[in-house]
Amino acid sequence: MKTIEIINVSKLKSRENKSATTFWMDKDLKKNAQDKVRLIENFTLTDLINRSVRIYLESSHKDDGDVGNKIARASDKLAMAELSQNIVVTQLEENLKNRISKLEMEISDAVTNLKDIETQVDDLITGKKFQQTIRAEVALMVTPVMERLQELLGGMMRT
Structure with missing residues (x-):
């Protein structure tokens, strides 16, 4: 010493x-x-x-027991603590970004599903598809009958 x-x-x-x-x-x-x-x-x-x-x-x-060495070790520990804190904060930020991204995807999917459900409800309330189906079937049934009526009417007119 x-x-x-x-x-x-x-x-x-x-x-x-x-x-x-x-x-x-x-x-x-x-x-x-x-x-x-x-x-x-x-x-x-x-x-x-x-x-x-x-x-x-x-x-x-x-020297191990020296004040300067203790200061250096304390400084190193402080630097390591700051680095560790930065790493932890960075990991937390990354985790939050990933979680937010997943939530955004889930919200987007939920909105798409709601739009599909809304379209189905509108179709049920207004009966658009039902009306279109009935019109098509009626047209298939009525068309031959109308053609036959026209033939008969055309034949009656000739006589």
């Missing part, structure tokens, strides 16, 4: 480094940061300390 100390930036000599107050960091990272400040003058110590803290937290994902 690495040792951690608190660095109070207000004790630093340079005024430009006094923007931050306190940082938690590893002693090795502190020394490394101070060395880099000496090498690179355009970076402030605060910038390098912040960068060191980020590196420290990122590297701590490797």
Whole structure:
């Protein structure tokens, strides 16, 4: 386990480094940061300390009991939960779409059946088919009789 100390930036000599107050960091990272400040003058110590803290937290994902690892695992769990939720919502939407489609088909079939029943009821009430059938049968019976009557009437007229 690495040792951690608190660095109070207000004790630093340079005024430009006094923007931050306190940082938690590893002693090795502190020394490394101070060395880099000496090498690179355009970076402030605060910038390098912040960068060191980020590196420290990122590297701590490797240790199981570490806070960074717990944060990473919690982040992964959150991402997985969001993905699972999206999958479940997508499946529910698909199921609802399928159910709605089936209901639409059932309604369409029911409407068609109702139209057929309505036509049958109209035929029964008005007797259209019955009247047509009777007319056809009467025409078949009456036509020969009418022809015979015309023949007889034609014969009587000649005499």
